[in-house]
Amino acid sequence: MTEPLTQNIQDYLKAIYGLTSDGGKASTTALAARLGIAAPSVTGMLQKLAALRPPLVVYQKHRGAHLTPEGERAALEVLRHHRLLEAWLVESLGYSWDAVHEEACKLEHVISEEFERRIAAALGHPVRDPHGAPIPSAELVMPPTNDVPLGSLHGGERAVVRRVDCEDAPLLQRLKSLGLAPGAELNVLEVSPFDSGLTVQVTGQKPVVIDPATSSHIFVETVETMEA
Amino acid sequence: MTEPLTQNIQDYLKAIYGLTSDGGKASTTALAARLGIAAPSVTGMLQKLAALRPPLVVYQKHRGAHLTPEGERAALEVLRHHRLLEAWLVESLGYSWDAVHEEACKLEHVISEEFERRIAAALGHPVRDPHGAPIPSAELVMPPTNDVPLGSLHGGERAVVRRVDCEDAPLLQRLKSLGLAPGAELNVLEVSPFDSGLTVQVTGQKPVVIDPATSSHIFVETVETMEA
DNA sequence: AGAATAATTTAGGTTAACCTAAATTATTGT
DNA sequence: ACAATAATTTAGGTTAACCTAAATTATTCT
Secondary structure (H helix, E strand, O other): OOOOOOHHHHHHHHHHHHHOOOOOOEOHHHHHHHHOOOHHHHHHHHHHHHHOOOOOEEEOOOOOEEEOHHHHHHHHHHHHHHHHHHHHHHHHHOOOOOOOHHHHHHHOOOOOHHHHHHHHHHOOOOOEOOOOOEOOOOOOOOOOOOOEEHHHOOOOOEEEEEEEOOOOHHHHHHHHHOOOOOOOEEEEEEEOOOOOOEEEEEOOOOOEEEOHHHHOOEEEEEEOOOOO | OOOOOOHHHHHHHHHHHHHOOOOOOEOHHHHHHHHOOOHHHHHHHHHHHHHOOOOOEEEOOOOOEEEOHHHHHHHHHHHHHHHHHHHHHHHHHOOOOOOOHHHHHHHOOOOOHHHHHHHHHHOOOOOEOOOOOEOOOOOOOOOOOOOEEHHHOOOOOEEEEEEEOOOOHHHHHHHHHOOOOOOOEEEEEEEOOOOOOEEEEEOOOOEEEEOHHHHOOEEEEEEOOOOO
16 A cells, blocks of 8 residues: 545546456546546546556557556455445435445545455345445455346346446436345246336335336346255 | 534533633633643634534634523533433443543534434433533433532542543542442541641542542542441 | 547636745744 | 733635636538
């Protein structure tokens, strides 16, 4: 650790991490959109992050940026803070899982390593946060997952919701009211051939139609159907 | 509430609050020293705070500043956050009372009102923090106290430590190792006529000499000596 | 391929919060 | 009272992170 990173740099790193999870590059515009910042500002910051010693990103004009190992470590550190905090706000302070994001976003930049250790220990070193997102280990390794997007399922398949990857509180609340929370079991009744919208039935609930924009945020693990 | 105050403004308000508890004004230099900022920067900020609508401080050239009612409310809000956080770090995360200040200083600017309410409730709405400092109520009223500085006692008096008003971790640790923590009982054995240094004996400990610089941070409540 | 469009960068500017050095105003000691 | 000293403010400058408008480079479509 050279020196503490500012909050906005941490936010850039988190955003780049999120946009490059597929192994690609994060474009200036995508970053600008995600961060709510004008594109030229992003260009400037990427140039700066790439010029730091050690550099936190690899940046090439007109082809976006991706994290260096140092940058990724810093991003995972923040992500670990964020997700531990969410878990802990739910477990210890009784927040509902759809209301913790904002609070964690502010706290994540500010807590000490000591604090991180204490809440991790208090929670029993959890591997997922309340939304089902994996929590990087203390050594900053992201635990592997088998989750697939809900939209990739076919009619008749059965699955368990593992993760709801979304930060929008109203949408989270809607999903929650539909029973679409981590741990929920569901059957895919039908897939629309037009727009790939899904009709799913969460166990114990009425069937619902989930449009593709929504289902891409929901990650599931398929379950063997009991052949009774 | 007009709009959220920046962290540095909150720090200025806290500092002014601390320096004007005697009803006087906070001087530019005193503020500069307390905040670790150059004096001209303080002048500039005081001018700004006085020009805000509504103004947070009353400022007159060359005569320092004090808080307006709005400024005081904002300062008490931050102080409430700080002290609740300290209490809660000790109670819920097992921090020792001499190690919570730094963490609370960062968190105090960042937590939501919801968070404040939840930890206050979880702690049973405490009236003092782990150092014995009074916690402003949710309505931002500072609870009254009877504490007097340890240095104001005379030889032969008996007292209970109520508050250790100090942010320096090493000093706090020293005081803790001497048993000088909130709740401790002590006898004043002797007061030096030269420098007003005190020789005190904490119940169950060896007598110690406390110099005036130190004793001014320790606030006590006198106790009737049992006439056995 | 070449024109139209989209993405990105450059150029130039703003704001907030700090700084140092110099000028001013207040306080203190004789 | 008045000179010396201390406190404070003014003046002018820096840095980080943002912005808009214009210029450039890349991509897409026919």
